[in-house]
Amino acid sequence: MKGKECRKVHSCMERIRKWAQSLTQRQKLIILRVVMATAAALIVFGAARMFWLQKQYADADREYAKVRELAGVTDPSGDNNLESVGTVSSSSSGSAAALLPGELPTVALDKLQKENPDTVGWLYAPALGINYPIMQDTDNTYYIKHTFSGGRNDSGSIFLDAEAAADFSDKNTYIFGHNMRNGSMFGSLKKVRETGLVSENPYFWIYREDGWHMYQIFSYHNANADRKDMAFQTSFENDQAYQQFLTYLQEQSEEDLHVALDVNDKIVSLSTCTGDSAVRLVVHGKLVDV
Structure with missing residues (x-):
């Protein structure tokens, strides 16, 4: 990675760090819950998709x-x-x-x-x-x-x-x-x-x-x-x-x-x-x- 690109990445990460530090405890808790809910939804969707595919295979x-x-x-x-x-x-x-x-x-x-x-x-x-x-x-x-x-x-x-x-x-x-x-x-x-x-x-x-x-x-x-x-x-x-x-x-x-x-x-x-x-x-x- 070139020096200019490294500086851009470092700058972006620094902004994210400062933003995270500015969050209140309540805001951090809300974000965590959203992330966990999204992950759970993806797991459920993936499992449902797999079940559906297996049923299609079995039926055929x-x-x-x-x-x-x-x-x-x-x-x-x-x-x-x-x-x-x-x-x-x-x-x-x-x-x-x-x-x-x-x-x-x-x-x-x-x-x-x-x-x-x-x-x-x-x-x-x-x-x-x-x-x-x-x-x-x-x-x-x-x-x-x-x-x-x-x-x-x-x-x-x-x-x-x-x-x-x-x-x-x-x-x-x-x-x-x-x-x-x-x-x-x-x-x-x-x-x-x-x-x-x-x-x-x-x-x-x-x-x-x-x-x-x-x-x-x-x-x-x-x-x-x-x-x-x-x-x-x-x-x-x-x-x-x-x-x-x-x-x-x-x-x-x-x-x-x-x-x-x-x-x-x-x-x-x-x-x-x-x-x-x-x-x-x-x-x-x-x-x-x-």
């Missing part, structure tokens, strides 16, 4: 447990059938091998759509701990604060971009979800940054009306939240533009995952918020149906 967890049971991916004992089949196995060469569609349970998508017609699929990312229905509304605001049942909850839902084709036929399809503090929704998406996790478990699955579809993660990185970032592009003038886009995503990746891409590939991008309101974490996977 209970609801999605019931949704999994309805979908047939959780048995009555509460064990997750998807989790019970494992994540990936190792091939003889030691590289990661994906589960085949036949090894995954059928999702009762018709039952989910009967409860909520906005259901377009199911997202299962075992390595990331993600296992939720995918919703889609006419805009991207509703499912930010509403769960599968339509109840208002800060956990919201995992939802498809409102402008995306519900059959995932676009070149780049975006799926959004909250970065919840308890790790629910897309709160565990940041696990991609754990050393070796993606290289050992590079797949996620999406169930649609025609069955399971497998995607291989080829890039993950931060992007600007205003959606002007090239990573959020979903339509392309021609194959050359799309190839440039794919190259850009690989260049942005925080890890070189050595995945070959070409203009015939369709990708799904998973996006969530971060601690910075201007930044999003995005994970991209290419369709590799078997």
Whole structure:
């Protein structure tokens, strides 16, 4: 701190000291009571806020447990059938091998759509701990604060971009979800940054009306939240533009995952918020149906 600034601070502190000395005992007592009352109010507010958040988490967890049971991916004992089949196995060469569609349970998508017609699929990312229905509304605001049942909850839902084709036929399809503090929704998406996790478990699955579809993660990185970032592009003038886009995503990746891409590939991008309101974490996977 420079000398001039030090003198200013010292002068300010001296004025405060003199002001404090000029107070009567009664005035000091009043100020103390105000400070204590303010501190108590902040403690009560913080406790109430924490209780409310925990209730939101618990309510959402209970609801999605019931949704999994309805979908047939959780048995009555509460064990997750998807989790019970494992994540990936190792091939003889030691590289990661994906589960085949036949090894995954059928999702009762018709039952989910009967409860909520906005259901377009199911997202299962075992390595990331993600296992939720995918919703889609006419805009991207509703499912930010509403769960599968339509109840208002800060956990919201995992939802498809409102402008995306519900059959995932676009070149780049975006799926959004909250970065919840308890790790629910897309709160565990940041696990991609754990050393070796993606290289050992590079797949996620999406169930649609025609069955399971497998995607291989080829890039993950931060992007600007205003959606002007090239990573959020979903339509392309021609194959050359799309190839440039794919190259850009690989260049942005925080890890070189050595995945070959070409203009015939369709990708799904998973996006969530971060601690910075201007930044999003995005994970991209290419369709590799078997």
